[in-house]
Amino acid sequence: xxxxxxxxxxxxxxxxxxxxxxxxxxxxxxxxxxxxxxxxxxxxxxxxxxxxxxxxxxxxxxxxxxxxxxxxxxxxxxxxxxxxxxxxxxxxxxxxxxxxxxxxxxxxxxxxxxxxxxxxxxxxxxxxxxxxxxxxxxxxxxxxxxxxxxxxxxxxxxxxxxxxxxxxxxxxxxxxxxxxxxxxxxxxxxxxxxxxxxxxxxxxxxxxxxxxxxxxxxxxxxxxxxxxxxxxxxxxxxxxx
Numbered sequence: 001x002x003x004x005x006x007x008x009x010x011x012x013x014x015x016x017x018x019x020x021x022x023x024x025x026x027x028x029x030x031x032x033x034x035x036x037x038x039x040x041x042x043x044x045x046x047x048x049x050x051x052x053x054x055x056x057x058x059x060x061x062x063x064x065x066x067x068x069x070x071x072x073x074x075x076x077x078x079x080x081x082x083x084x085x086x087x088x089x090x091x092x093x094x095x096x097x098x099x100x101x102x103x104x105x106x107x108x109x110x111x112x113x114x115x116x117x118x119x120x121x122x123x124x125x126x127x128x129x130x131x132x133x134x135x136x137x138x139x140x141x142x143x144x145x146x147x148x149x150x151x152x153x154x155x156x157x158x159x160x161x162x163x164x165x166x167x168x169x170x171x172x173x174x175x176x177x178x179x180x181x182x183x184x185x186x187x188x189x190x191x192x193x194x195x196x197x198x199x200x201x202x203x204x205x206x207x208x209x210x211x212x213x214x215x216x217x218x219x220x221x222x223x224x225x226x227x228x229x230x231x232x233x234x235x236x237x238x239x240x241x
Contacts, residue, residue, distance in 0.1 A: 005061045007068035007077075013054055014076060017046045030075070030115065041115065042073045048117075051076050055083040059091075063101050070105075070112040078112055082122035089125040103130040107138070113149055116184050123153045128160030136169055143176040148185055151177060155188045159195070167196045171207055178211060183218050190215075190222025197226065205231075213238045 003009070023045025030041070061069075061084050069081035085102045088094050106113070106126045113119055131139065143154035155177060158170040174189050197204030204223070212220055212235040220239055224232045 003057050005058055005065060007061075007065045007072075007081075010054070010058050010061070010065075010069060010080060011072065011074075011077060013057075014044065014046060014051070014074070014080065017050045017054070019045050019047070021045075022047050026075075041075045044074050044076050046076045048076075048079065051080050052083055055080050055087065058084055059087050063098075063105050066102075067105060067109060070109050075115070075118075078118055079121065082106075082113070082118055082126075086122045086125040089129050099130050102126050110147070110150055110153070113153070115149070116152065116188075119149055119152045119156050123156040124159040127153060128157035131157070132160060132164065132166075139169060139173060140176065143173045148180075148182045151180060151182070151185050152188050155185070155192050158192060162192065162195050162199065165199055167200055167203065170196050171203065174207070175211075178215060178219075180216070180219075183216075186216045186219035187222055190219040190225075193219075193223040194225050197223075208235050215239065 023043055026043045026045060030043070058080075061081075066081045066085060069077050072078060085106065089099050089102050103126055106122065113122075127139075139154045139157055142150045145151055145154075155170070155173050158173060161167070161169055170192050174193055177185055177189050180186055180189070193204060193207065208220075208223065212224075215223070217239060220235060224235050227235075
């Protein structure tokens with residue numbers, strides 16, 4: 001029997017995977033509540049492995065139903081919707097019209113993308129993949145947003161470009177976010193600088209020479225993670241002067 005590709009049916013299947021023990025683990029792992037990340041999130045208690053396995057059955061869910069899932073207060077439901085969006089965007093047979101629709105849905109409902117895992121599971125393929133052969137001005141707008149998740153989207157989306165060997169936007173957006181106060185933005189910037197360094201080590205070192213002294217320590221530590229110990233110590237010493 002074919003799977004009914006509706007948000008309602010997805011939620012029914014998701015609830016069947018609920019585990020009280022997993023709920024305790026998840027609530028310990030995610031910071032949620034007033035003034036924290038994922039404010040207003042509710043958790044059902046489903047392992048992310050179970051969520052992603054379920055998405056494979058709903059891979060062809062249409063955008064209208066995906067938006068209904070994004071409207072759910074359940075974190076796992078939105079994680080599932082964004083995972084489906086990513087898989088659709090990555091699939092070679094997905095037409096450009098659908099990929100554009102997914103990109104538009106992501107940006108239009110960014111209010112429902114309110115934690116680091118939701119950004120990371122979807123932004124590279126849905127946003128970066130769509131923008132790869134197009135103007136990327138929207139990423140610079142997002143990098144200057146007051147919303148920390150939009151800023152994280154700006155840098156995380158460039159993962160698609162990095163995989164293709166294009167590093168300009170990663171370094172440019174990293175400069176915009178150099179003074180970002182949020183650790184989950186700092187970690188993403190540092191991590192993506194590190195990944196860029198795998199493709200162009202001299203460019204990473206040049207960026208660090210220019211900015212290590214004033215980068216947030218969290219961002220710097222992530223950026224230098226793969227360097228040799230003497231280089232790491234050198235850049236950390238610049239930060240403490």
